[in-house]
Amino acid sequence: xxxxxxxxxxYAINYILRYKAxxxxxxxxxxxxxxxxxxxxxxxxxxxxxxxSTIDTQPQIIVTNQKAGxxxxxxxxxxxxxxxxxxxxxxxxxxxxxxxxKHMHAKFILVGIDxxxxxxxxxxxxxxxxxxxxxxxxxxxxxxxxxMNQSYYREYFNxxxxxxxxxxxxxxxxxxxxxxxxxxxxxxxxxxxxxKIFGYKSTEATDLAVTVNNPIEIxxxxxxxxxxxxxxxxxxxxxxxxxxxxxxxxxxxxxxILFIITxxxxxxxxxxxxxxxxxxxxxxxxxLKALGWKIEDVLGARLYEGFIxxxxxxxxxxxxxxxxxxxxxxxxxxxxxxxxxxxSNNFKLPFVLDYExxxxxxxxxxxxxxFATIIPSWKVATLDADEVIR
Numbered sequence: 514x515x516x517x518x519x520x521x522x523x524y525a526i527n528y529i530l531r532y533k534a535x536x537x538x539x540x541x542x543x544x545x546x547x548x549x550x551x552x553x554x555x556x557x558x559x560x561x562x563x564x565x566s567t568i569d570t571q572p573q574i575i576v577t578n579q580k581a582g583x584x585x586x587x588x589x590x591x592x593x594x595x596x597x598x599x600x601x602x603x604x605x606x607x608x609x610x611x612x613x614x615k616h617m618h619a620k621f622i623l624v625g626i627d628x629x630x631x632x633x634x635x636x637x638x639x640x641x642x643x644x645x646x647x648x649x650x651x652x653x654x655x656x657x658x659x660x661m662n663q664s665y666y667r668e669y670f671n672x673x674x675x676x677x678x679x680x681x682x683x684x685x686x687x688x689x690x691x692x693x694x695x696x697x698x699x700x701x702x703x704x705x706x707x708x709k710i711f712g713y714k715s716t717e718a719t720d721l722a723v724t725v726n727n728p729i730e731i732x733x734x735x736x737x738x739x740x741x742x743x744x745x746x747x748x749x750x751x752x753x754x755x756x757x758x759x760x761x762x763x764x765x766x767x768x769x770i771l772f773i774i775t776x777x778x779x780x781x782x783x784x785x786x787x788x789x790x791x792x793x794x795x796x797x798x799x800x801l802k803a804l805g806w807k808i809e810d811v812l813g814a815r816l817y818e819g820f821i822x823x824x825x826x827x828x829x830x831x832x833x834x835x836x837x838x839x840x841x842x843x844x845x846x847x848x849x850x851x852x853x854x855x856x857s858n859n860f861k862l863p864f865v866l867d868y869e870x871x872x873x874x875x876x877x878x879x880x881x882x883x884f885a886t887i888i889p890s891w892k893v894a895t896l897d898a899d900e901v902i903r
Contacts, residue, residue, distance in 0.1 A: 547830025
């Protein structure tokens with residue numbers, strides 16, 4: 514391995530300082546480009562991780578009823594028939610839905626639980642295990658707590674039912690879930706109480722959560738349920754993840770456009786850098802050759818120069834992107850993927866660091882800029898010293 518030539522390194526640093534105005538401008542531009550690219554990658558990876566983690570908490574199969582092409586309530590009387598299907602291990606009726614808190618432009622997710630039923634995810638199972646809910650109490654997520662406190666609902670909240678009655682539910686505590694998006698805007702309460710808030714009948718549910726003993730049998734179970742109830746919509750968890758990824762990829766197209774624009778800007782800088790040297794820079798190389806510098810010495814000094822500028826820009830750009838995304842929570846960019854007025858937009862992005870992304874940005878910036886620095890210097894260094902000086 515070739516050792517670092519500290520004399521050439523010292524020359525490269527002095528060279529950068531001599532042309533500091535030009536080099537500071539290059540560092541600023543490269544840093545901004547790296548920061549923009551890294552910020553989009555970080556936001557995309559964090560949101561994808563959060564969404565996929567949330568989907569993983571869903572039941573293996575979800576059964577909903579439809580009327581006029583829209584989801585409607587499903588009768589709990591069909592549970593026994595579905596349980597009799599071979600391969601089905603459990604069927605639980607779910608009561609959940611959205612509640613608009615228009616005063617704060619927020620949307621809560623209300624989930625009903627029954628302590629005597631099997632829970633389909635660990636968050637609800639922990640709530641049942643560690644908390645006791647009655648018909649007038651609820652547990653709320655951190656985001657809900659913040660919204661309610663801002664509206665001075667510190668002890669209870671008044672829910673408006675479809676018949677315009679007021680249902681007062683008291684706060685029993687705050688819970689934390691496996692994912693921030695799940696716990697941020699969720700309210701958990703007794704299932705029968707939630708039916709009254711939604712205006713459901715005692716035998717109605719939002720949908721059914723079906724558990725299959727052998728995951729391989731999920732497609733066949735779906736077909737059997739569909740044949741048994743043609744008006745039902747039966748969706749597997751895997752299908753929900755695919756649908757979410759498709760929606761995510763659609764919004765990522767905006768990111769792709771910005772990514773291409775950023776790359777074009779970067780390569781325009783590289784093209785300008787590699788197109789040639791100023792007369793003063795050419796004269797300096799000629800003097801160095803007249804003093805006895807070899808071609809490899811000139812190129813080595815320029816390699817150090819390009820590496821210092823590009824690597825400094827890379828480090829500062831990555832640090833700026835990490836600060837912007839995980840400290841400031843990526844304002845503006847985050848809103849590209851999540852609706853601005855949706856309460857779920859308020860959750861903190863989970864820290865997900867993809868080393869492949871860091872390597873990709875490094876390869877797109879540092880080596881490319883170093884290569885662009887060497888080309889014009891090599892062209893000049895191969896000429897005779899007197900020819901260059903003249």
